[in-house]
Amino acid sequence: DTEVTQTPKHLVMGMTNKKSLKCEQHMGHRAMYWYKQKAKKPPELMFVYSYEKLSINESVPSRFSPECPNSSLLNLHLHALQPEDSALYLCASTRPGSHTQYFGPGTRLTVL
């Protein structure tokens, strides 16, 4: 398995819903990232996990809650989102000793 996968591909949720995004890689990468990307903009870093520990939180609102249950899996739990949170959510990962980040296909999130 040589890529990062993300589910679901698309998600529509209301402002009172609770949902989760999932990211998985089986390449032995030990750093994993969540990015938010709005249309026509670059990816914007949200969280970094290094060896399953949260190492960077870029002042993201608490309605976004990351979780790294094991070295292959990264979740992003969503609760009480706002319409402006609608975006493409990208996961990425890096193998130990490397700087190269490999991106998953993203989840297109729409908040109504």
Next chain:
Amino acid sequence: GENVEQHPSTLSVQEGDSAVIKCTYSDSASNYFPWYKQELGKRPQLIIDIRSNVGEKKDQRIAVTLNKTAKHFSLHITETQPEDSAVYFCAARFNNAGNMLTFGGGTRLMVKP
């Protein structure tokens, strides 16, 4: 804070021509500079990267040059093809920021057949 500026924001070329996209960065200690290509609705894909101990790197029709003194790096695509049409992002890894990348604003490249 760390900053990466990318120019131009849009670039239109004729098929077969060359395309050049330029980025400047703020931190002279930056040591890793990747370029990503993102087609509409797809993930960013790494197309080439360069480390600070190298001045140039080539991979077929794609090359990247780095000028550490001037703190800028450029992507060169030769013999452009319609399938090169996409948004291209440069990025820099700043030395005091763990493994975080700071992205440029992106360049929309359109290759006209």
